[in-house]
Amino acid sequence: MSSHFETPTDAEDAYYDAIEECDLEKMMATWEDSDAVSCLLPMRPLTHGREPIRELWTPMLNPEFRVEITVNHLQWIEQGDIAIHLLEEMVTLTDSGDKQTPIYAVRIYRNSDQGWHLLSHFNSPTPPPPGIMPPQ
Numbered sequence: 669m670s671s672h673f674e675t676p677t678d679a680e681d682a683y684y685d686a687i688e689e690c691d692l693e694k695m696m697a698t699w700e701d702s703d704a705v706s707c708l709l710p711m712r713p714l715t716h717g718r719e720p721i722r723e724l725w726t727p728m729l730n731p732e733f734r735v736e737i738t739v740n741h742l743q744w745i746e747q748g749d750i751a752i753h754l755l756e757e758m759v760t761l762t763d764s765g766d767k768q769t770p771i772y773a774v775r776i777y778r779n780s781d782q783g784w785h786l787l788s789h790f791n792s793p794t795p796p797p798p799g800i801m802p803p804q
Contacts, residue, residue, distance in 0.1 A: 671697040671698070672782060672783035673698070673784040673785065674783060674784070676753065676777035676784045679698050679777055679784045679786055680698075680777075683695065683698045683775075683786065686698065687729070687735065688736070688737075690730065690731045690734065691729065692725060695725050696718070696721075696722055696725075698786045699718060699786045700780070700782075700785035700786060701718070701782065702718070702787075703716070703717040704716075705717065705718060705787055705788065706721075706787075706788045707721045707725075707788070707790075708789070709791050710771065733761075734761075735759050735761060736760045737757050737758065737759050737760075738757070738758040739756070739758075740755065741754075742754040742756055742772075748779075749778055749780070750776065751776070751777040751784070752774065752775070752777075753773075753775045754772070754773070754774050755772070755773045755774075756770050756773075756794075757770065757771045757772075757773055757791075758770055759771060769793055769794055771791050771793055771794065772791065772794060773789065774788075774789075775790075776788040776789075
């Protein structure tokens with residue numbers, strides 16, 4: 669299943685809709701149809717290629733583990749056929765209502781004749797509170 673997204677924001681909205689709906693096919697439709705795609709999630713190795721990304725997302729989109737994500741847009745950079753979105757995500761476990769530590773996300777989108785699609789996605793936990801890490 670491939671979708672044509674007119675803007676990087678359209679692709680990003682579909683990405684979050686796919687998570688909310690636990691819809692793997694909808695999730696995969698947001699990714700560029702290329703083996704150049706990559707995904708890095710916390711506590712996971714860097715994943716390259718559409719099929720490995722599908723395998724990575726399959727268990728996370730299990731309806732038993734539903735999450736709600738509130739997004740704070742930190743910065744958007746769009747130049748030509750590339751867009752970079754930097755975000756802060758607040759994840760809430762739907763079944764318990766427990767809020768998790770914020771996560772930073774960087775998404776790189778690329779525009780082609782098939783529209784805008786996700787090329788790379790990287791997540792990182794927020795830094796620990798002051799005093800936990802040595803000063804730089």
